[in-house]
Amino acid sequence: DSGVTQTPKHLITATGQRVTLRCSPRSGDLSVYWYQQSLDQGLQFLIHYYNGEERAKGNILERFSAQQFPDLHSELNLSSLELGDSALYFCASSDGAVDSGPYGYTFGSGTRLTVV
């Protein structure tokens, strides 16, 4: 167990629907990152939150949004789902201050989203 908790583990939904993926970071970690992993694209950065504030956005679609709550857990909302949104969605958290030092992420085990 990495300490980063993602729920649900699996999600099957229909096109056009909306889903929410949840992430609880490791205790003490202030940064949360969301990544999408598909077979053809690898790990694609979506968004980064630090202590409740959005810090960076990657190739996140307008249909997708995220937020980090005061208790530091984060949610990724995916709406108007399309078949191409089927992928593994990973949350990661980090234990260093954003602007100093080397650090790596700790990943959760992911949410496998299947859009049918």
Added chain:
Amino acid sequence: QKEVEQDPGPLSVPEGAIVSLNCTYSNSAFQYFMWYRQYSRKGPELLMYTYSSGNKEDGRFTAQVDKSSKYISLFIRDSQPSDSATYLCAMRPNRGSTLGRLYFGRGTQLTVWP
């Protein structure tokens, strides 16, 4: 051109072999370099990280960074079947608004057969 390039393999080697995994990158601002291992249906786990150029060794694993060539490597000595996984390189710059973001290679799938 993607910022980080990594041959996806697959790579298949016998137990005990030395494995070499590599990535190239284009962004000269990258300063921190990492290797992650991802088992099937699991999240990536951090294996090693290095700062700037040089080598770092941890048990059977050695990470090398050559910033002049924009090339990083991971060597696995005495490979074991339990090393079978996908290995992803990752890197990030030392400054800028996307400081926390990691840039990943696509991953190399490795199989070590007994």
